[in-house]
Amino acid sequence: MAHNEAISPVEDAAVLEALFHQSPTGLLILDTELRILRSNFTSPILHEAPPEQIIGRHFTDVYDLSAPGEVKAMVGGVLESGAPARGRLVGVRPKGAPGPEYLFSVSVSRLEDPQGRILGVLAEMLDVTEREKARVRLRVLGSVREHVGRTLDVVVTCEELVREVVPDFADIAVVEVVDSVLRGEDPPLSPLGRQAPLRRVAFGHSGGQEQIQAHPVGDVRALPFPTPYAQTLADLKPRLIALGPDTPWLAADHPRAEAIRASGAHSLITAPLTLRGTVLGLLSLYRTDQADLYNEDDVTVAIAVAAHTVLCIDNARRYTREHTIASTIQRHVLPPCPAKQSTVETAHLHVPSEGGGGGGYDTFALSGARTALVVGEVADQGIHAATTLGQIRTVIRSLAALELEPDELLARLNDTAIRLAQERAALSPGDRVPLRGSCVYAVYDPLAQTCTIALAGHPPPVMAHPDGRTEIPELPSGPPLGSVEGPPFAATTIPVTDGSVLAFYTASLLHTSPSPDTLQRVLAHPDRPMQDLCDDVLYHLQNDTRRSEVILLLARTHAFPADQAAAWHLDDHPKAVATARTRAQHKLTLWGVDEETAYTTELIVSELVTNAVRYGTPPLRLQLIKDRTLTCEVQDGNPVAPRLRHAKTVDEGGRGLFIVTQLAQNWGVRYSLDGKTVWAEQILPSLTSSAETPRNDQILWAGTTGA
Template structure:
């Protein structure tokens, strides 16, 4: 009988993921010479991003098998079935032996049905090895004894299937059988599930030539089954719940149980967890609707479809086994000849898989966690002859309970993350304010980690005199605490900015606030980490389009990058300052000129801390992305994120990009005034003439009243020099009066016979908004009126 021709490819990988050996078969399979791959990371041979998935799959395990996409030297993508064993040498050094058998010829015919039945249904463990000592057939007991499907073992030698002393001894005895034609016995144990001795018998043709060798052994029944259950539970501990995704957790439960416990598994979840009494009442009175989260069946070329696919809904009638299981909250074991199962299979489309697979044994297990019912898991057997037993039901209940705990936790995490993100979205700016000083674009990317959303934020705050404040901050930590602290700090920054504090003074007040918050939280929760936002970083910048200057201070935050109109990119040299909450240390503001058309980039440190590149590489990429010309600032933001991020970030990212504009002399007028009451009429005349030049005659009456009151107050209560300035933006007109006194004006209630006290009240009534800002020397009283109203 013609057999399938194969060769074996092997490699070894150390615990750091570095290839340490490369066989001739491996070179033949992928085309790489040993010198080109040994010493390099094994992940370099993967055809897709899968390093993290590979680490998760191997974590805590001694053996793994599955299909992996590899890249051939010529660029081809190859799907290869691999078997990997963890080996520990006498000196304690651990590595992985990775093997695969590669078919190069046609597979052998299946043979007569009677022979197939005898081979597959034998009460003994049976397998057949060819003259190259490679496995060509293995019956189902052999598959179960080694917990490996025949497809994985086919073409491999015993040392590759069962590494260790037993495999080496059996391979040596197998060679003796081929040479001598006499049976041999192996006393060493090939696997815990195999009894001893293992018998190796020659298979001869009519001429007496040895054409193959048959391996036969008893399966250790009592302790083998217990060992299999313990091994399955051990594997489940590392393979179930590797992510916070409930769909993935459900699929991991199905993958762990098929084929080692069942031939078919499906996990159906309620849309939201419910207490047992609610589910019991619903299942007892009517149909229950669940959503399929996972399904898996033993691979078979002629296998039918599994029915409901993940993501689709399934409706179980009240008298169906799944609904009854949900109502009782207890696992149930059925034979498919049971009237309840037979009726369900005959009438309910959700049971089509029972008929399609020819299932003869069924387990239905509820998913329960912390008093909540999450759904139901279905397990069926159709390939292996023995039905489920009580031990199988207890094992399925334990495995399902583990998965339910992780699913419940994942749902809680998802709810908390949704709540945190909703809170954060409500606290971040929904729209950017109208202002003429800067063209602005922003981006915010939440972290994709279990820790949850962080406290990064940005803000754009219009100030008096056509100026605009830009803020970017990063609160330490993740979750609701960080998000709530971010909301407090953003509100505080807006309040402090509204009184026109210089950048360094604003950060000093913000530092005091963080200290107070930490003290308040520390008194109620002494163990709270980063209480009140201690360690938070912040950058505050004020851009003045009249002067073309920007004042910047930062508290432990990354420096801003600037791109000048000539294309040069650099960091602004702003002293770092300490993070907020340390107290007592000064902040320093820096003033810098920004030519019109300069690009200013503010960001949080998550942008530069991606795990797949170092900080220098990230800076180079950011500078290159910022310097490249773009039609819009949105395109600049997208380009920066695309260049720096290859996956969802591990930390939140806030990015703010602004292009400077300048209000030229045709939009600003200023006059120096003498400290003499007679100059008030002159100031009114200057204002009236300027409004005529701007075509704003309709605003002249209100502006003259404001100018009169503000200049009069500066002469009466301030000190020279005195300056009047008018700023015309698209829809607003601002009147400012400067004097060198630091005394802040206040509105007061004028008595009936008082001659004064009504000036600022009049200004407040006429202006959209008004206020006072203090400079290093002196103050400016300003009033802003809208030009868009009637």
């Protein structure tokens, strides 16, 4: 037959019959009123009812549609315009029938006779249910891989998983994690013991908020036995279970049985969260009355979803473990009983970041009733930060004992940072973490009422005067710690009024504040309690602080009581020793110092003044300070330090400093531009049993690697 030859009516009828009886595509012919004129019977859903119950009825009276209004509008539009509609996805089920919908790709064309009279429409319906299910599975798996595990938090990871599988893949999803895994501990080996506690960390459902749970999120309990949940974690094999009223194992878990019945769940997949033979948790997926039963293809997807999720959970667990180790190192570094200073009130604010920062602050006592104030940070995080802070703390203790000026202390601290960086460079590539940091070191002298400050790549402090005025002193800033090149470190001495507040902080405080002058506005009322000032600074932080650790150290200064210190200028003559002893004895009597301590102090005064007369140069000066310790200081103009000697039996001298070291609790030498000061401290008997008794080597190092 040639292509241009007309098809006979007999052939037309044969083609039509073949389409309606043999084509895998469902066909419906509707009249202009959208009533069914004819239907083929190849698709199960389309021949659910006998033909006599279908023919002549409106198609919406025969089938339940996912969006009946949209379907009627589509068919009506084809009738009116004649433009066909192609490949529209429509969910269909027989009218009033329970169970899931079938998905059809529907195409609609208008039917006309040779004269152009509109007869109705032809609807072609291709069953694409399985194809769309496969597409949904791939979409869910891709979404899980893209969106699950974006944080290093076990709970958040599980919550992300639930959001991605509900409602497209499951009507209800539950994630339970071995409780010790949440604390960062190593997961247990399979089989999981029957009494091993699991914590319910995530729950999601496609229904309303009134959805019944067997146990609330956060609940910790062992899985009941025998159930598929326990069996899945025993042999690490997933389970595909059909649920019904006669399911025997439900009797072993009454709370879950009640929740399953209330939700109408009919199908369950349990998938283990397992990695290298260890058990991290369990994923349970449910489908309810309006969804298909799970099948083996769904189990494959559940296994893939669980495999991705468990890698994310294990990464988060390892991070949690490192964070815990870093916090433990920090706690062991801290001294248990920090000393309080009589002339400085301190308070601090610490806002940790998610990764555990590398910041710290110090307050510690120096000789002469002085107090050192330190704030610093390193660029590391986690364990690297904790170990680096421990090393820096040790260096600061050692350098502080040498009575160095702030600029010299930072210079030597920078030398140490450079050496540590060189040591790191020799490590394996994974451990070559650059060592960079910043620091501010300040020394407050309550006798002179001054504060000497040096900076190493650190922001200058804010100073609040008692009258409410605030200012930021103009201070030269040295290079950051770890710098090989840069300007030298410099120290600046500023006067400090009684009742002033000094605020030392990390640069992140400025970044997380709504404006640069936030700290100054808060400190405009410096007479308020110190902790209230810290809290107000916290309440003003508006930006995200999860990635930036914030440290603030406040110090309110006070002058040293005038009646608790005494100083005398001495003649450069041997008679100065007796004069010094007499004056010291008189002052100790006025202070009410006991006889034994007074006698010891007189001996110390004698030895120190004798050394100054013999080996020092004028001017000579004696000072006694009664604080939490009793300090004796002798100043002279010779910058050469005295040397501790161990005299032989026949030697006539050389025992002075040796005697001082035996009598005093602590001693040292402090240098200045016009000479040196040799000092010795004694513990006063009334403070001997106090937990707050300060020593020069007692330092509060509040390293903050994240808690």
